[in-house]
Amino acid sequence: MRHRPRGEHIIRFDGVGLRYGLGPEVLQDINFALPSGSFHFLTGASGAGKSSLLRLMYLGLRPSRGRVMLFDKDIALTKRYELPALRRRIGVVFQDFRLLDHLSALDNVALPLRVRGVRESEVHKHVPELLGWVGLAEHLNARPSTLSGGQKQRVAIARAVIGRPDLLLADEPTGNVDDHIAMRLLYLFEELNKLGTTVVIATHNEHLVGRFAHHSRLHLEHGTVRQGS
């Protein structure tokens, strides 16, 4: 993870709009900027566009209009071969986990390290350690199909944070776990945040947001975003 001075914007959206194909705009005139090292909850009703906004942030989609600045780079002007390096600085917890079913939990979590060419000795040192931290020390070699929903979610979170990302984006990361695990995961995110990672968690769990009310909130409503605390 690179050390960025806190306060510098890690991601910035200027007049961003998004439409799928020829359909109507699902996101309109999105304007916000997230300082480096900040922690945000992305809230909004189901279908408000939280996942779409996250996809724009992790470069899974290109905006129909407007400008996305990520790590001080205008994405529209960034060369294609430079994008993987930007993506490696982002950790993503997908709502549907997107674990690779034919790989073990260990190999799933190791993916971000392996695509970077990290040595296997390092992989086998750090990955079991992290899986142990999320309570899956006994399931290193388990295939995702044999894990419960909550266990899969923790594997997905471990995969997102193993590379110590500058930006962590999580789409409903506590949706399938009980309150105790949810709190534990959020404390993990806070720990990462203290180390400098900017965290954005999309959730509709108002109870959870209330318990971490000291963090700012991005609220999506009618296709636009309202930034507040």
Added chain:
Amino acid sequence: MFGRRSELPLKGDATSKFLPWLVALMVYLSAVAVAAVFVLNGLIDRWDRDVAGTLTVQVMPVPGESGDALTEERVRQAVELIRRTHGVEAVRALDKRQITALLEPWLGSADVVKDLPLPRLIDVSVDPGVRLDLGLLAERLGKAVPGVSLDDHRVWLSRLINLSRTTGWVAIAIVVLIGCVTSATVIYATRTGMAVNRGIIEVLHLIGARDDYIARQFADRAFALGFAGGVLGLALAVPTLTMIGWAARRVEGGFLPQLTVSLPGWVVVALLPLAAALLAMLTARLTVHGTLARMP
């Protein structure tokens, strides 16, 4: 290459089942075509070598009762004139019995052909280091001896060589065509593999895998399948070529020239599986790059 880690579950996909068989067929056909090219080149070289430095002079038979004697006299005059020409090493007039023997394989027993008005032939050996003016020799022969013509073999040989070369180019075109078909199949197989593994590819893409990281996994698989198929095709082609060579030798008897693949020919045939594997690998890699370029 084969030991490298792969996150894509390509081992059990449908491509693994049909691609090696298809490459095997392609390598088999290519091996036969390549062997044909080398056999033809060998033939051309041999013909060229055999007839280089030789001429044939033909003396037409004189009709009538004293025709034989007159023809014999003309042959003698022609032999004398040729022998005096600079650059000629040896002159040998074939007698009627020898000519009849030459025609026997085509026209049957000597009894049938002995009464035919056959031209007399004079076999001439020329020093390869001397540039003989064939036009001048033909003119002198024509003036001195009526009914004489000169054949330096190059006319019919050049036609034969042209035919052989054309056949050789056709064989090369067939090999190129086979390469194109193999590439098209690999493109189809790779695209199918990408569609089947789309979800996994997206995850790899989003966590920062470079396009070549993904392409390399498809390329390695295509190489392995292509090589396996190529070796199978080669294993089938070798007995076929050996059998063709054996069958050709059996009907040889001076009628068919020796049909053998030279050592360089066998080397090229042996390299075909590797060439097929490399073609499959390159095609798969380019296909993946082309498809990934459309992702955000």
